[in-house]
Amino acid sequence: MSSTETLYPPTHAVFNQPLPLVDYNLFTSNQPLRDALKFNAPTLNTGGLHVLGANWGTADMQTHARLANVHPPVLRTHNKQGYRIDEVEFHPAYHALMHEAVHAGLHGAVFSPEQQATGHAHQLRAAGFMMFTELEPSVLCPISMTYAVTPALRSNAAIYADWAPKLTSHQYDPHLKVWRDKPGVTMGMGMTEKQGGSDVRANTTRATPDGSDAWGQRFAITGHKWFFSAPMSDAFLVLAQAPAGLSCFFLPRVLPDGTRNAIHIQRLKDKLGNKANAGTEVEFHGATAWLVGEEGRGVPQILEMGTLTRLDCALGTSGLMRQSLSIALNHTLQREAFGKRLMDQPLMRNVLADLAIESEAACALSMRLARSFDHQSDPFERLMGRVLTPISKFWICKRGAAFSQETMECLGGNGYVEEGGEGIMARIYREMPLNSIWEGAGNIMALDLLRALRKGDVASALAQELAPAQGAHAALDRLAAALPTRVEHMANELEGRRLAQDVALAVQAALLYQSAPTAVFSAFCDSRLGGNWGQSFGTLGAGVDFDAILTRAMPG
Numbered sequence: 001m002s003s004t005e006t007l008y009p010p011t012h013a014v015f016n017q018p019l020p021l022v023d024y025n026l027f028t029s030n031q032p033l034r035d036a037l038k039f040n041a042p043t044l045n046t047g048g049l050h051v052l053g054a055n056w057g058t059a060d061m062q063t064h065a066r067l068a069n070v071h072p073p074v075l076r077t078h079n080k081q082g083y084r085i086d087e088v089e090f091h092p093a094y095h096a097l098m099h100e101a102v103h104a105g106l107h108g109a110v111f112s113p114e115q116q117a118t119g120h121a122h123q124l125r126a127a128g129f130m131m132f133t134e135l136e137p138s139v140l141c142p143i144s145m146t147y148a149v150t151p152a153l154r155s156n157a158a159i160y161a162d163w164a165p166k167l168t169s170h171q172y173d174p175h176l177k178v179w180r181d182k183p184g185v186t187m188g189m190g191m192t193e194k195q196g197g198s199d200v201r202a203n204t205t206r207a208t209p210d211g212s213d214a215w216g217q218r219f220a221i222t223g224h225k226w227f228f229s230a231p232m233s234d235a236f237l238v239l240a241q242a243p244a245g246l247s248c249f250f251l252p253r254v255l256p257d258g259t260r261n262a263i264h265i266q267r268l269k270d271k272l273g274n275k276a277n278a279g280t281e282v283e284f285h286g287a288t289a290w291l292v293g294e295e296g297r298g299v300p301q302i303l304e305m306g307t308l309t310r311l312d313c314a315l316g317t318s319g320l321m322r323q324s325l326s327i328a329l330n331h332t333l334q335r336e337a338f339g340k341r342l343m344d345q346p347l348m349r350n351v352l353a354d355l356a357i358e359s360e361a362a363c364a365l366s367m368r369l370a371r372s373f374d375h376q377s378d379p380f381e382r383l384m385g386r387v388l389t390p391i392s393k394f395w396i397c398k399r400g401a402a403f404s405q406e407t408m409e410c411l412g413g414n415g416y417v418e419e420g421g422e423g424i425m426a427r428i429y430r431e432m433p434l435n436s437i438w439e440g441a442g443n444i445m446a447l448d449l450l451r452a453l454r455k456g457d458v459a460s461a462l463a464q465e466l467a468p469a470q471g472a473h474a475a476l477d478r479l480a481a482a483l484p485t486r487v488e489h490m491a492n493e494l495e496g497r498r499l500a501q502d503v504a505l506a507v508q509a510a511l512l513y514q515s516a517p518t519a520v521f522s523a524f525c526d527s528r529l530g531g532n533w534g535q536s537f538g539t540l541g542a543g544v545d546f547d548a549i550l551t552r553a554m555p556g
Helices: 003-007 031-040 046-057 059-070 092-103 121-135 138-154 156-166 300-332 346-373 377-412 423-435 442-452 458-469 476-487 491-513 518-529 546-553
Strands: 074-078 085-090 187-190 207-215 218-228 235-242 245-252 263-270 278-294
Touching: 003 156, 031 121, 031 138, 031 346, 031 491, 031 546, 046 121, 059 092, 059 121, 059 423, 074 263, 085 263, 092 121, 092 138, 121 138, 121 346, 138 156, 138 187, 138 218, 138 235, 138 245, 138 278, 138 300, 187 218, 207 346, 218 245, 235 278, 235 300, 245 300, 263 476, 278 377, 300 346, 300 377, 346 377, 346 491, 346 518, 346 546, 377 423, 377 442, 377 458, 377 491, 442 491, 458 476, 458 491, 476 491, 491 518, 518 546
Parallel strands: 187 235, 207 235
Antiparallel strands: 074 085, 207 218, 218 278, 235 245, 245 278, 263 278
16 A cells, blocks of 8 residues: 555545436336226237337436436527527427427327327327326426317317328427428417416407418417417417407417518526426517417317316326336435435335325326326216316325425435436426416316316216225225215315315225225325324324335336
């Protein structure tokens, strides 16, 4: 040993640092998702999901996700000659991720005749959407909006005939070109304004009649949008005040003659999370747009699209829950403290099992909601979709932020830092509130549930939904017995959130009874419904089968 080494011995020996969770199959390692698919769509061919799961769990794809977030979009309002170009520049990693999502058909492809013929198109997409969220959720904003907008365009048959083949294409083309010269396109939305937010009836943007052509009634749009996500999409559905009232309009970024539309990007939003996605503020200076649907009926048109984006909010949060749980399990399985692995510490086992139950319940409810969209011709499924959409969006998304904080705590300081494989936790934590706020925050969802209660015999539909689990657990039976009266006589808006929560919990319990092992179902009912639970995660009763729950949740 040299004299230098004697004076200064090595101090940087690295040990007890878990290897990151990488190069694993997001589908085959997710038993709760596989069982939810088996329950909701037993004949579904999941071969494609195996392939996607293997690809999206690789180190290369995780690198794309990291780069897309550390190199956020950049706004270029003018070129060097001084002409307005209103373009947002993305890192190549963003486009690589967009290519993956479009190629997998997570956008409008679900509405292609080929996908619709399977009978399980929405469920297949839902599973893929959740898995892709584990990789990177930011790019799914334009993907989700394209999904929601595609069927809405049917209200303008001419535009739908031209654009639907491009919207359902599995090819991604980011270039600024007229739609007919592109193999595939994406779409966005522009609804909210600075003075209105969720109150879209307060919109002041004006639509002035400007003749008609092959796409129908043409208007000039003048005004602004306070939140205008994915501004590099090929077209948008926007709301504006027409002579007959608030209406929905199709507004392309490039006009049919090849000229750029008068969409002026004012600035990019500096958001808490969702960094890879460009959220913007825009102004329309006589932008050309075409009427979609009936003039003055813009709100119903928006509500139809909102149903699909709200499904994606529930799916997205469920995917983030699964990702953060998987990282926590991977970390605690390797990290040692006080002479044994964190995974073997009783308190940590309680926390992880509690999180695993929450994650599986979210997955089960999200996939059940997706099933309803595959069977809209069935009156029962149509009514259940109307009811489950707001409660899923409300409850699953509301649980996300607390969930991600707890999984981050499982990693201690390693979870709080931004770098490395476990640095993903900080990104997840910043992302979690988005799905709860966007597409209608908690109060909007509670109000939407109250509106849904007037659409049919919801009490009977819920009773039918919960019937398979009748007698399986006393706490579930008590809640199920009380719900019909509460649903039928819900007149007090003040209790809307509580009802949304309880309906969500009851449906989750019934689904877990049918698709999950007894250990998961019993622990869920004992804690969430029976009161054997505290005020935070990790307060399950001592009688829980922790081994069974944790083994089922493992990502590898």
